[in-house]
Amino acid sequence: MDAQNPLSVSPRQFAASGTLMIRPLVLKPQWMNGLSERLLVSHYENNYGGALRRLNAIRARLATLDWERTPVFEINGLKREELIAAGSVILHEIYFDSLGGHGDNPPTGLDEPPAGLAEALQRDFGSIAAWCAEFTAMAKALAGGSGWAILAWSERLGRLVNQWAADHAHGLPGATPILALDMYEHAYHLDFGAKAAAYVDQVIANLNWQRIGARYRLAIGEGAGEDELFLPFGAPAQEEVRISGEELKAALEVDNDRRPVLLDLCQPRDLPRRHDMLAGASMHAPAALPRWVEELPRDRPIAVYCICGFQVSGTAATELRRRGYDARALVGGITAWHAIGGATVPLDTSTYEEAP
Numbered sequence: 155m156d157a158q159n160p161l162s163v164s165p166r167q168f169a170a171s172g173t174l175m176i177r178p179l180v181l182k183p184q185w186m187n188g189l190s191e192r193l194l195v196s197h198y199e200n201n202y203g204g205a206l207r208r209l210n211a212i213r214a215r216l217a218t219l220d221w222e223r224t225p226v227f228e229i230n231g232l233k234r235e236e237l238i239a240a241g242s243v244i245l246h247e248i249y250f251d252s253l254g255g256h257g258d259n260p261p262t263g264l265d266e267p268p269a270g271l272a273e274a275l276q277r278d279f280g281s282i283a284a285w286c287a288e289f290t291a292m293a294k295a296l297a298g299g300s301g302w303a304i305l306a307w308s309e310r311l312g313r314l315v316n317q318w319a320a321d322h323a324h325g326l327p328g329a330t331p332i333l334a335l336d337m338y339e340h341a342y343h344l345d346f347g348a349k350a351a352a353y354v355d356q357v358i359a360n361l362n363w364q365r366i367g368a369r370y371r372l373a374i375g376e377g378a379g380e381d382e383l384f385l386p387f388g389a390p391a392q393e394e395v396r397i398s399g400e401e402l403k404a405a406l407e408v409d410n411d412r413r414p415v416l417l418d419l420c421q422p423r424d425l426p427r428r429h430d431m432l433a434g435a436s437m438h439a440p441a442a443l444p445r446w447v448e449e450l451p452r453d454r455p456i457a458v459y460c461i462c463g464f465q466v467s468g469t470a471a472t473e474l475r476r477r478g479y480d481a482r483a484l485v486g487g488i489t490a491w492h493a494i495g496g497a498t499v500p501l502d503t504s505t506y507e508e509a510p
């Protein structure tokens with residue numbers, strides 16, 4: 155990752171305007187075990203994205219508030235909703251970050267916590283199995299209701315704790331969540347109906363212990379240099395080769411010759427997963443790059459996107475820059491674009507190349 159922007163995809167990133175920027179999915183929603191792409195993408199776009207949009211709207215409202223003249227009930231309402239939305243955003247990000255395999259490999263369900271976290275779980279719960287039994291029982295006990303099951307590091311208690319949370323704003327003071335399991339019905343109903351216990355077991359089988367371990371090391375002050383774990387597989391490591399959805403949205407509102415040219419890249423096997431695109435984009439097959447690359451203008455910025463911003467757009471943006479184009483890959487792809495409320499039009503495949 156770019157040493158000058160080590161936190162470019164971290165939850166601490168804010169845009170210059172004070173907008174909290176979306177985090178991309180680092181799991182591949184089509185490669186999970188027993189959790190469908192439909193469920194995960196709907197959850198990410200509608201519930202996580204909804205919380206983020208709500209939080210940004212509340213923050214914009216708060217920024218213009220006359221604190222001396224605003225009625226107390228309005229201040230109370232806004233600050234309450236701000237806390238709930240911010241809690242929802244942060245816990246959803248920890249939830250999605252905690253799931254997934256690596257690259258195109260689905261999670262095996264066999265990986266165990268890395269050494270430091272494994273020792274801490276043994277120290278604080280007796281064994282990893284004992285921790286898991288408590289954590290899953292706590293999550294399953296929330297079935298039919300809503301809330302979060304959280305594994306957190308408490309500096310004051312000097313240990314890891316399994317913490318129940320009745321809502322998005324219910325946390326052990328001073329503790330740092332390192333794993334969060336969403337028990338709101340929207341997290342499982344599409345796949346599991348009312349079978350919340352089966353959902354909990356499936357989440358455990360999809361955990362990415364590498365990233366959970368990295369969060370633990372950050373929580374205890376020993377983490378460093380692991381930002382790439384939280385970048386989608388295949389996304390460009392350099393900040394200047396990426397463009398955020400928020401940045402692209404602003405750039406597209408400018409009607410001049412610096413308006414980005416939009417390239418929608420999709421592998422043939424992924425076409426059935428697509429139903430819409432950004433207005434004005436032209437769609438191409440990545441493998442046919444030599445056939446479409448010369449049509450691109452050299453005097454305009456180019457924004458390349460794919461479904462989730464993994465290697466399809468990452469590889470293409472890097473190759474276009476190698477050929478001298480001012481290309482950047484959209485962080486999180488069209489999935490993150492949906493989640494920030496970006497407009498789309500129905501998919502147009504008329505420019506898509508047939509197989510060579």
Ligand SMILES: [Fe+2]
Nearest residue numbers: 201336338341
């Ligand atoms: Fe959720």
